[in-house]
Amino acid sequence: MPDTMKEEQQFYWKEWLEKRDPDAADFLIKCYEPLVQFHVRRIAVGLPKTVSRDELMSYGYMGLYDALVKFEAKRELKFDTYASFRIRGAILDGLRRDDPVPRTLREKGKKIDAVVEHLEQKYKRNVTIEEIASEMEISIEEVEGTITDGFLGNMISIDDEFLSNDRHDQIAHLIEDKQVEKPEQKLIKEEMITALSEQLTHLNDKEQLVVSLFYFEELTLTEIGKVLSVSTSRVSQIHSKALLKLKKVLEASALFNDM
Numbered sequence: 001m002p003d004t005m006k007e008e009q010q011f012y013w014k015e016w017l018e019k020r021d022p023d024a025a026d027f028l029i030k031c032y033e034p035l036v037q038f039h040v041r042r043i044a045v046g047l048p049k050t051v052s053r054d055e056l057m058s059y060g061y062m063g064l065y066d067a068l069v070k071f072e073a074k075r076e077l078k079f080d081t082y083a084s085f086r087i088r089g090a091i092l093d094g095l096r097r098d099d100p101v102p103r104t105l106r107e108k109g110k111k112i113d114a115v116v117e118h119l120e121q122k123y124k125r126n127v128t129i130e131e132i133a134s135e136m137e138i139s140i141e142e143v144e145g146t147i148t149d150g151f152l153g154n155m156i157s158i159d160d161e162f163l164s165n166d167r168h169d170q171i172a173h174l175i176e177d178k179q180v181e182k183p184e185q186k187l188i189k190e191e192m193i194t195a196l197s198e199q200l201t202h203l204n205d206k207e208q209l210v211v212s213l214f215y216f217e218e219l220t221l222t223e224i225g226k227v228l229s230v231s232t233s234r235v236s237q238i239h240s241k242a243l244l245k246l247k248k249v250l251e252a253s254a255l256f257n258d259m
Contacts, residue, residue, distance in 0.1 A: 063090025
């Protein structure tokens with residue numbers, strides 16, 4: 001760094017540390033912007049293309065400003081090192097906060113995927129949800145619920161607008177009314193129905209009918225059984241098989257869209 005630039009940086013550091021001068025903050029943020037760009041590039045490599053690079057930069061800038069505010073010059077620690085820690089942490093925190101799918105659900109979904117892969121290699125065929133549940137020693141309902149909820153991750157990107165909070169809302173607007181369907185819940189439901197509709201052609205006639213009655217007409221499995229004149233357990237088997245097929249199709253579609 002040329003001496004003139006170094007002197008200018010030292011001047012603005014002094015202005016910031018002693019006076020909290022906003023102009024000094026702007027100058028220093030511009031100086032250390034390459035740190036934000038560096039961490040955004042590194043983190044973005046492992047993320048889907050649906051994640052906005054601009055949003056990652058925004059998180060990074062917040063981390064950089066937080067580092068400026070909390071940095072103690074008396075400590076024997078280079079600002080670059082301290083800021084890097086804050087920037088990276090702010091980006092990761094932002095991603096976790098905005099992720100529409102809870103981490104526990106993602107982890108459970110990964111376990112199910114691993115079991116499916118293991119059983120398919122073992123039996124050399126598609127496996128049923130009953131077999132998955134038995135292998136994992138959990139209920140069929142839990143497996144079905146995880147797979148169904150997991151569709152969300154393939155349909156709603158991490159930067160969907162409805163996830164952002166309006167800090168200017170009145171407090172009354174932030175009080176949850178549990179009797180009313182939330183806008184994001186309605187959106188999620190509509191996205192799921194749309195995605196399922198597009199993939200129904202991959203199912204046979206009976207599977208299509210069961211999925212249609214269950215998700216579109218909102219009939220229970222017992223009611224569907226009466227419509228088809230079969231037992232509830234048979235409807236459950238058809239539904240489970242259809243879910244596994246749809247899961248694979250949606251995952252393949254998501255991978256294709258990310259290429």
